[in-house]
Amino acid sequence: NTYRILRTLKNRFGSTDEMGIYEMRAAGLREVSNPSELLLSQKDEELSGSAVAATMEGMRPMLIETQALVSKAVFGTPQRSATGFDMRRLSMLLAVLEKRCGYFFSINDVFLNLAGGIRVEDPAIDLAIVASLISSLLDVSIPSNICFAGEVGLSGEIRAVQRVEQRIGEADRLGFKEIYVSKYGMKGIDPKRYGIRIQTLGKVEELKQALFV
Template identity: 45%
Template sequence: MTTTGIRQPQHLKEITSTKENRTSTQFDELDRVLGGGAVKGSLVLLGGDPGIGKSTLLLQVCGELAQKQTVLYVSGEESPTQIKMRAQRLEIDSEQLYIYSETDMSEIRQQVNEMKPDFLIIDSIQTMNEPELDAVVGSVTQVKEVTSELMKIAKNDQITVFVVGHVTKSGGIAGPKILEHMVDTVLYFEGEAHHAYRIIRSVKNRFGAANEIGMFEMKGEGLAEVKNPSAIFLDERLPNSTGSAVVVSMEGTRPILVELQALVTPTAFGNAKRTSTGLNTHRVALIMAVLEKRGGLLLQNQDAFLKATGGVRLDEPAIDLAIAVAIASSYKEKEINQTDCFIGEIGLTGEIRRVTQIEDRIKEARNLGFKRVYIPKNNLKESLRQSEGIEIVPVVSIQQALNYLF
């Protein structure tokens, strides 16, 4: 017996599936991290440090989208005049782009109901407020309720909503963690103030793969796409230098080659320092312990400084072998061949463990002119399909890898 007006459970086979209605942002790098374009009726959160370029990127995206669709850009931080000045600098002049400086959600709802835009931009979520709530703007209660209201607008009116979120000192998006759980997609805009390159990374995506990255370069006229990040990361390598090793890392479905650098020097104090930029310090300390115990390197009285060049941040297990090789190269003062690269996870007993997507990694290394790649022996069968034009060296342990190289 069924009850009128009450939803009933449906059998999985009876549910009809529909393909997502996507719109290209006209930026291939952003489309990549979104899973192929912006999904109609989705709520996307873009987080990042102040001044990193979030508003610039979204204004450029608005300029492209507004060529064919209606876009409402709501700013709680800047006046329409300030946004107009940035739009002129970015050479944006679209007929269907509307700027609205407001923080009251009741007023914003009214404008959305009247305009029925295809895209809604909220910059930023921490400045918006629900007037009915007796809570401070930017508080947990306000941010939660505003996000809930924006989710209703996105789903009920089938409007694609982009929301800007500020990042705290600890690197998380300011406001409650539930903010990330409520939205469909979470993107982080990363970069260093002294680098021109910016990376946009998806950490959650209900409509595509997470951990995808897109890369941009900040220029005077705005953000420009970087189609080949690997070439950028390897562009300034010094020939015949020690303490340098190249890794093929997977960021989502994209393989990128990055130079890892290590500087190992005798410590001048009692406790040796371990410092890293773009790499997990705990991972570095673990690999150094394995090198000392299993590789025969006396590192306990050595300071170690490591970095991933280009401002990129790497945190997957397959970078272990390259970190170990860079440290050993600096410690032994012996250089690594410029056309060698390294892929592999290191276990605590010194074994080199299997990694995923080995074929894509080797293909990218070969395309960029590398002649030899060191991989885990257990990945050898999979890698043979991409072995033409590049020498594959399978290794079982860190000791074997060091013996081959030094």
């Protein structure tokens, strides 16, 4: 991996919670000025199991691709693997999908990866991960011009996330046509300010109806 991540939690003036991504070249480290383009995979066709999340790293909005592979387990106990994401939270999201949407992952191996090898703690990535899991299970691709930003609760509700306007603005700037967010986080936000369509959800069942029915 030629990329290096530098995080700073505070400086002499207080908390900063910032992150920079640098590429190692022959002349040394050079800053990656647009991390979102780095963390979105380049492919010629839409494939199942892929969804884009509008996340925040510190004060910086960043779009990152989530990739899921769901396949029938052939060696007894199903395998679970997550790169860049907390395994316990993945287990919780799988349980929510089984309970609220009727998608059964208990007989399947589940592998999850975040593009670029970056670890993301932002709970707003939940909605994209849920979308990528369903997409892979059903083998139905999600249009590449759609992205997601929302936290998923235990009862299947889509919770509002911080700085949703910055996330929407970054997706709009990068040419995405549609973003799915929590309906509880849109108070005081005028969708007409953006060129991107803003779709609001209250629970995961609505995501199922919107994209997979």
